[in-house]
Amino acid sequence: MRKPEEIERHTIAVLVDNEAGVLARVIGLFSGRGYNIESLTVAEVDEAAHMSRITVVTNGTPMVVEQIKAQLDRLVPVHKVVDLTVETNPVEREMALVKVAGTGEKRVEALRLSDAFRARVIDTTHSSFVFEVTGAPDKINAFVTLMRPLGLVDVSRTGVVAIARGAEQM
Structure with a gap:
């Protein structure tokens, strides 16, 4: 019998174009699929390049978190997605x-x-x-x-x- 996967907390950083509607698209991805957001912060990080950083804290099984990252990566205004919990000790x-x-x-x-x-x-x-x-x-x-x-x-x-x-x- 396979053991159920545990729910994990992940902090995901998303580098996006700083333009109208981008945050709504990113958040829509979460709400449309029933993913929970524990915390959300957004700010412009590069004025010259018009780039913003969205930091999302979410939770889910490892498979769900991988789905979230893959779906975020496919959004057009998204330049980079980094799961800080997995890839670094943030x-x-x-x-x-x-x-x-x-x-x-x-x-x-x-x-x-x-x-x-x-x-x-x-x-x-x-x-x-x-x-x-x-x-x-x-x-x-x-x-x-x-x-x-x-x-x-x-x-x-x-x-x-x-x-x-x-x-x-x-």
Whole structure:
């Protein structure tokens, strides 16, 4: 009996033309086939060449991830597709703004924990803080989890940005 394949998390970088409709086409590929996107970031990376980089974090079996990469590679505005999870040991970072409301001991504890996570206070009132925390997605998740019982009000996250280690370029 064959063992079912495990679901894996993959970070895929896609170099595309920076033009209207490209992001919609890439995202349409995911939604049209029922693939989930955990995180998505897009920005122009080469102004002169009008190129943007889309970083997508998705999950699936190895076969599904290979299908995603092959289908992305066939889209016309796509220049290069790199599965950073497989081909490199990527540096991944995310930024989050975390609002925590509370007074007294909960307020003091939120400040103490923010210091341990190297989160910066970027806004404060008598009854709340907004923290900026940057790091690997697991670090952001841990920070949010610890803030929940202290009065977590709201969270806004950027999504994962990733780059390969070493001298190679995409």
